[in-house]
Structure formats: structure tokens, C-alpha cells
Amino acid sequence: MSAVQVKNSLESAVELGSVVNDFSITVGTANGSGSQTSNITLLRALFKMGIPVSGKNLFPSNIQGLPTWYTIRVSKDGFLARREEQEIVVAMNPDSFSQDLADVLPGGVFLYADDIKIPINRDDIVVYPMPVNQLVKGADAPSSLKNYVANMVYVGILAQLLGIDYDKIYQALNFHFKGKQKPIDLNFGVVQAAADWAGKNLEKQDPYRVEAMDKTRELIMSDGNTAAALGSIYGGVNFAAWYPITPATSLVEALEEYVAMLRKDPETGKNTYAIIQAEDELAAIGMAIGAGWSGLRAMTSTSGPGLSLMTEYAGLAYYSEVPVVVWDIQRVGPSTGLPTRTSQGDISMVYFLGHGDTQNVILLPGSVNECFEFGWQSFDLAEKLQWPIYVLSDLDIGMNQWMAKPFEYPDQPMDRGKVLWEADLEELSGQWARYKDVDGDGIPYRTVPGNQHPASAWFGRGTGHDENAVYTEDAGEYERNMARLSRKFDTARNLVPKPVIDNMEDADVGIIAFGSTEPAVQEARHHLAKAGLKTDFLRLRAIPFTDEVTEFIYAHEKSYVVEMNRNGQLHQLLSLEYASVCAKLTSIAHLDGLPMTASWIENRIMQEEDKK
Template structure:
């Protein structure tokens, strides 16, 4: 029989500790390629099914298998779904990292560990629960080659017992994970989970304060990753051509889209696909195909990460100057160069906003959630065609690949908008058109699509100098007029980009500006500052670039404005400095995190406290 080696400090605190209910984080430390993802997903979903808000963060190496991986599940009765810096409950399954993982824990944390590791000897202020995983897995999994995978499910049962997670929810989560077609696999894993639960029930005396209790805070919610949400948004946005080159962390976006297209874009009468997906030889080819398809009238998209964005630079300049619509998803990761492919960042902001040589400025959308990955994907296609320009949807690895609790997506009932496209009837009425002439004063010219049956429909598309009629020219006035018109178009965009989220607090002297996934940690940090220091704050979340008048108004209302982002060089702040007055710039402060993990609230709070001198 295994026994608990609880420290005297832990035992003493156990007598007086208040229960910590639905407000803690679980970290599972395993080896990449060991099959732990299933066990982790089941554990997270079981808590979710008990009505408790959850989120899941997977930190994994960029090799195929063998290196350490950590999966963190956060349960929060307050609805916080950003990363929690502190780990409260550790499942230590990796001998290589177990000691370091234990030494990093704060006093009072709990540790479930593989008994041979003898981690209880390391510290006297933690709650230790040794489990003989190899002994338990044998009876429930006779096939030796499967034991490495099935043994992970044992810790689901152990944790369920210790945290009061209902086993029926574990069972239902298993069924959902494996589906009806893999009933035998589900049964095998269910046996392992029960073995872990029964062992804990008989052998482990609970001393830690953490537990799960039923809530009703997840009704109508789903769990989904941002890449899948974006893929579904592209389908609803009318995409017909998808080109890509695989790269972490964006590959699953197109892979998910392919699955959706096969389900929803097959002609019922002919059985043929009404879409095209092409895997290109590199990212440069992928964006070239997108532009060719878009020029021909198709709604086209590609998905990539920072290295791919760098390769696309020349073609993006062509799309900007020749004014061809396109949608590009940049699922950002740590750079420069190869960088850390499986770590998250917001490090492509300036390079993408100004991508290509010469004077270029591109619209960027900043989703913060799966819901916005879906809705902004739909909107990006309309926006690209309205303004005849590339649109970049800037997500990141945290949003794209991790599990998020989300509301069900709203069906996009609004019709597709193609922008200023002239038909043969229009041309007959007008007698012709000038492709790059600013007729309406908004900087946007009219265009035709190939195949328009009218003698005045054709024009020449070129990346070299051209005048209003798309004719080649090297005249100074033609070039200046063209660049000025495209700049006017960028100014027009300010009235059409997604509007920011603004929360002005009349008691606040300081304000926060952030974008993307930083939203979740900043919201929690604001609560920490108010509850722990009595500091009131206002909030401004950018949803797009170019910026709108609301940003300037927000800065004017406050003495100091902290711009929070996940990169080293304060890139969104840099774009703000290009547009704001010196007086407004003087109010700006920077909070930056660029370690590759998802930004957590405590990091933001500590930096604000330091800069404010609290």
C-alpha cells in the first residue's frame, strides 16, 4: 500500500485550510508522443461538463517526440480563461523534469507522481500523492505496446478522486473523445481511469484543499481551438480557393478547413467539390496562387506563421499596389528566424502592417477568442473585396492551437459583399471605366472580373507604374496620384475596421490598451489591481489596424496609458507612435512579455505595480 508523505507544514495547514473550490490550475508534465493529449483533454472536458469554466494550454517541443511537454488546465469559477502563472496541482509523469517541476511549485501545492520517482523527499511543504502507474496499468491493459498510452488515463482517475470530479463525466468525456467508432479504445481507457480512481479511493488520504464542485457556468458553451474556429469562419465567409504550405502553428487551420469543406462544399447532384485546396511548394507560391485566384474572382485564403509572412513580402507588395483582395491568417509564433516554433508571441505586428518594400500599409484584424476567429474570418473576406487589398488576421499559437471555452458562434445571416465590381450591364450603361480612378472620393476604384462579357471590361494588372486607366507610366504625377489615392483608401478603412472594445472608468487615472489574446490576462490583472491595491483602470482593446478615433479619445481621457503586448519591441506601441501627437505619445507606457508562454495576469499586475510605484 502506498502512503502519503505529507510534510509537517502541509499537515498543519490542512487542519485549518479553507477549501479552494473551482479556482486552481492543474499541470500535467509528460513526454511528447506518449499519448497524454487524450487523457488531458478528457480531464479538462470532464470539469467543463460539471459546469465549471476551463481553459487548456499545451506547451510542447518542436520535435516529433521524446522531449518534455506540459498541459495546463485552469478551472476558474470567476470565468478567467487566461493562463494562471501559479501551478496548484501537479501531475508529474516525466522523470526528466519532475524534480524541477516540483521545486518550482509554491508552498501548499499538490503533487501526483509516479511512485518510483520518490519526489516526496524533495520538499516538506507540499501535498504528495505517490501512484504506482506501471503496477496499475498491467491488469487493465494486457497488450504491452499499448500500456504507454493507457497509463496516462490512470492519472485521470486519480485526479478525479482527489478533486471530486464525477467519474460519470470522465466517462462521457471519453466517449466524446473517441466517438462511437472507437468504442473498444474508449472501454480500455475507461478501465484505466477506474483503476486510478479505485487506487486513490483505497490508498490516498486527501490533504490538499483543492476540489471541483458543480456549477452552471458552461451552459451553451463549447470547447474549441482558434484554428478550427477560423477555418469554419472561412467556409461561412465563402472561401473557394485555399492554398498553403504546412508550418507550425498554422497547419491545423487549413487541415480543419479541409474537413469542413468536404462536409459542406460537395455538390449534391454531381458529388464534385465546389472548392480547391492546393498545398504549394512554399509560402511564396501559396500567396501567389491566392492572388491569382482572387484576381479571377474567387474568395481565396492562405494560412501561415511569421517565417511564411517574410517569404510572402514581394507578392504582398504586388497585391497592395495592383489592388487584389486576399485573406491571410498569421498564426504568430516566437521569432526571429526559426525561433521557437511551438511558443506563442505577438511579434509580427510591425513587419506585417508594413510588409513589402516601398510605402505600404496593410489592414490587420486582431481576434482575441474563437468567437472572433470565426466572425473576423467572415468579415475579412468582405473587407478584402471592399477595399481590394490583402487583409491579415493576426492570431497566435495560444489562440490557434489551445483549447478555449467559447460561446456558440452566431450564424452570419448578412449577404456576401463583393465591393465595387462592375457587370456587363454596368459597363454598357457607363460606356467604360478607369480601373484606378477614385470616382467616389474613398480611394477605392471600380473593377471587373475576368470573363465579364463586354468589350470595355478588360484592363491590365501590373505591379509597375500605372495611371488611372491601368496603363503603364513612369510619369511623376501619375505615380504620386496613385500612391496618394491608395493612402486615402487606407484612411477610409478607419471607418470600416472592427470597432474597439472600450470600457471607460470615471474613477480611473490610468488606462490599459491591448489586443488579441492579451485581453484575457489584462482583464484579470485589472481585477487584481482593484482588489489588491485599490487601483481603478479603464480598458481599450484594439480589434484592428488602422486605428480609429476612439484610440485618441481614450488616451486623452487618462493621465497614463499602458500598452500591453507579447513582443520585445513594443510593436503596437510603435505603430501608435507613427500616428499620435507628441503630447499623446508622452502618456504612453509599455508592458511587454516575450518569453513564449501565454501572457498571465500576475506578470501584467507586477509590472504595473512597479511602474506606478505602488
């Protein structure tokens, strides 16, 4: 093979290596070809170089064969939302080759496996062929693994072209393979061979490179599902029941991994928890609700279709007032929809989940760190309120690796809520009533099975009940009880996490968003401000809406509600709550299964602003 095939006559206005730490790389491979290891190695090496970076796996619902992409954003300024625009594209998959080629920005870079014999018809980009087969043939790998290590070729070539630190690549591989020398050596050997080849044979023609920075030193990398599992463990989870569903499965898998290490009784080595894989989601939440009723910190995790199946139990838990934590890692519906794509499409369903009059308490984590915090806080809230707490994450937060601050130990002791044990009942001479609003906050007292006081027991039920939990269909009793539940929802208003508000001086409009769209919103705000439109930003972290939300809406003539669904579901809920001023709210909703981009938000807001 000759040195370089530069199939273009690029203007040499762009100085070589002049774009530092500010571009996106997308790798197109075939699902199941082992590219995950390569992609995450690239991401981690850049992170260890101190450069702000994000990585998003854009994958199909398929085990092997369909096209899949991984996109890495390198940003010295810390803008980490996905971008549509790709400066560097690596094409390893003939099936997506033409699309990958078309996706490269003018002036960008296209690397491809040179066994793909598809003509390259662009002259506005830099093209580097990669002799993948030749380099893999030379690797000291068993034939069964050759296909997997093939993806390490682009890691080595990119490292050489961009200047990625080989030590950091080694560190990333060491972490990935948990210190197992054989796979580390095998993969790193391919990286080195590819880098050597590139050094000798490729002449750099493009402006992109990386340079070590000091912006990630205090940070870790984790995915939201791992953080949620760890947070739950620090929240004292005793019981988890679940049923496999993408993208929630990895939450319980992480729970299983870390709970064994963190939650054995130090004296006896026995378990202070139990995890059960149920026969379906309805059974999973049934078990969790049973456990919550009997005084355990209980949870389940699922996604949209699983929640639909859980609905009947959700109604029971709302009405019989059982604490339980339900994580919903949202994906694209309706139905099976796009099961491996991210979404914020469950918020309406979850708010009303149940039947009859229900209103549910929802937490909305916006980062890996908040997945950890809400992991433990949700148990305090569930037990304080004696209700299900729904935590709505999404596939993007849950399954992708994010830079995060180190997890912080809970700064509050556990709050087990209003539970009466034997001594409490002794003091009350056994006089208590399960559903009596003693404190005026709508939250009654409860006892749990095993309490040996003769007056402790009560009979839980989904049927109409009086203050003593005794069956009744009395009209007055029913209505009083439902009014108390409403009062309890108002109490929740003062207990849930407050929104995070980020204001600009003399802002023109407000933006309301939640969850994983924050990086895109923040970047859009930066660009909008440069273009002359200043914005205040409220990132919602819970429902019911707190006073801060009310104040924000009233304080702005116009607020854009940004979310990843078709119907503008949060916009709908806000419009219900703030009906008299709902004209102040404009929905900016969009769902195509891909993580939100800043450019989409700023374009839509500018379109709306132009209408004025």
C-alpha cells in the first residue's frame, strides 16, 4: 500500500493541527462486532488526558449485524451534548459506509477500512484508508478474536493522527479488562501496531488534534444506571425485584454487582438485602410493594412498557399508601417503539399512573450525580410520604458513560417516616389508626408486619377503607380519605428536590427543561446569548411543582418548555397546573430517538422568536 491516498485538493487555509480539543468523532460499525471496547477506550483515554468529553452509543435493537454508531464529543469548553455535525467519521461497516461518508462536515476527516471497495465521491474532506485486515493479520490473536480486535485499529490510527496519549489508552484497557494481562496486551498490541503503521504511512492532512488539559482531574466516569444502583445501596435498599428490559436492566445488574460488596453484615457475612428476578413487571412491582408494605426499602426498575404492565399495582400502592421506589429508564414508545433509543416520553403516563384519581410524585435526575443522590433520597421520600416515588431517568443518562463528580456520601441520616413499633404503641396504649391524619400533613402513621404489639395489625386493601383500614363504601369516608391524599401531595411539594435555576442578567425569555437535555440547553443558551437572546433556565427536578416553578413561570413573559417527546408532555402538565397563565408557556418538543442537540433547540427558539 502506498503512503497516503488523499483524494481531494483541500484548501490549505486550515493550518494543520489547528483545531484543538473541539470536534466530534463518530464511528460506524456493525452491532456485535466488539466496537464498544474500542469506543469506550477512546472516550476514557481522552477523559484521562483531562479533556472534557462525552460518548453516546447510538445502537439498534439487535444482537449482531445491524449498523451501530458511537459518537464522541471532545470539547475544551465543556459543551458535551451530541452534535449532528461530525468532523471525524470512522467507517468500519460497508452497510453504513455511504451514509457515514455523507455525514462528514466539509473539511472533515473520513477514515475507512480499506477492504470496503465503495467509491469515495467527495473532494472536500480528508480521507485516510486503514489497512485493517493487514494489521489484524499481523496481530498475535487467536482467529476467533481477530474480528473483535479489528476495531482497535482505528483506536491506534486516531491516537497517532490526533495525538492521544498511549499511556491513557493503556489505562483505559487495563480498567476495561479489570487488569487481565492477556486481553490488555492483545488489544494494546493492535493499537500500537496501527499507530506505528499510521506514523510511517499517513501524512497528516487535517486540522484536528488533542492536547492534554486539566479539566477532568477531580472527576470520575460512570453511567447513570450504575450511579442509581450505588445511590440505592447507600439509601439502604433491602429489596429489589425486576424483570429484564432495555435500558433498565443494567441498573439492577449494577445493583447485584455492588450490593454484594457493600451490604453484607460485617459480623455474620449474611445479606441485608434480597434481589429477585420476577416473572414479569407486574410481579416485580407486586413484590416490591409487598416488601415496602412490610417495612423494607424496596425498589424496582423498568422502562415504559414495563410501567404499563405495573399500572394496576401503581394504583394499589397510591391508594393503600405503600412506599416503593420505581426507576423508569425511559426509551422510545409507544409499544416496543425504538427500544434502544432515548426519550422523555413517559412523564404524562407516570404522573397519572394508576386508575381513578391518582397523582404521582416524580423525581427527574439530570445527571449521573443526581442518579446517585436521588437513589438514596427517593427511599427517604417514599417512606416519609408512604407512596411510590417514580424516578424518571432515560437511556442516555442511564446507559452512556458521563463525566461526573465523585459520588458523595449522603449528607442526611435516613428518614424512615412515621412507623410505630412496639414501644410506640405501648406509649399510645395501643390507640392508633392507620389512615388518621394526626399531624395535618396528610401523612398517617403505619406499622409493619412482625410488630408484636396486639394492637399493631391492620388489613391493607385496595378497597375503600376508613381510618382504621376497615372496609367501607361510606361516601363521606371515601371523599375525606381522597382529600387527605390530595393534602399529602401538597406536603410532597415541600419535600421534593427544588429545581436548579440558572439566570442571565436581563434575560428575555425563560427555558424550562429536565433530565438529559441539560447539556444541549446550556449550549443553546450560550449560542442564543451570543446572538442577542438572553435566557433564564429552570431545570425541573421533581413533580409536584414547587414554589420556585410557580415564581419562574410568573416572572417570565415567555418560557420555552424543552423536552424529548412528541406531545410536549411537561408543557401539558404545566399548562394544567398553571392554566390561568399557560399562554406564557411555549412547547419546544422533539423526539427522534437521538439525544437532544443544542442546534435543534436554538433553531426552534429562534423560529419562535422570529414570529414575534
